[in-house]
Amino acid sequence: MDVAGPATVLVFSHRAEVRSALRTAIGQQPAADVGPLHWVECSSGDEVVAAVDAGGVDLCLLDGEGQPTGGMGISRQLKHEITDCPAICVVIARQADRWLAHWSMADGTLAHPVDPLVAPEVVAGLLRDRASAGRRPAPRR
Template sequence: MSPAGTPDAPATVLVYSSRAATREAVRTAVGRRPAPDVGPLTWVECATGDEVVAAVDGGGIALCILDGEAQPTGGLALARQLEQEVPDRPAVCVLIARQPDHWLAHWSRAEGTLPLPVDPLTAPGLVADLLRSAARRPAVR
């Protein structure tokens, strides 16, 4: 958090889904400022796995929210790929449609999960927590 209780600097959040409605639902549920000490958020939308990889490689992404149900590349596989290929990858949250898929989120090395459909009462808190944690992580050199 910023000194003297002032709001943190803007954060860029990537949301990935092959479905535009899912991307919109995430943005709407989380909002532009998920907590007083976090944000405001800038959203980057990706519809393909290649767009996600390019955006993360470009830097500046604080959090990736990846749809585990996306086609043809699922968010769980993308999360695992980013973990293995990007030394200082952003925090990752995966969207899961079924509670039994929670173990896949663990396998993917995601720091958080959100159930589908996205709940606007819980999503902002989780996103804020992930962004706070990401801000405290030391950079890999």
């Protein structure tokens, strides 16, 4: 039985190769008890806000180096504006940026380049946490 079941994961970066690298590193099922994953790709901050506002997103993976709006700013905005905000993981370029991820109110971080051994564990953990908090699945509008 799946602990977290099927999940919708939003991946944001203005660069298609970063979105692809994240999807590839995480895979379709990050753990035996989590998934399968349905991917939603966004290339702008406005697309992220619209998708989360529409509902149905369980986890956001946000590129901290996104342009023109970075994932950390988007994370902070979502945490302040969305009542039942999905879990958020920010992809940071440097370990020293963890304090910025903390400021952004992100639930987790991944370092770029994304490690395919670490990324599935982080994603699965965030989805399990969401499921155990009774906040899964998010309703689709």
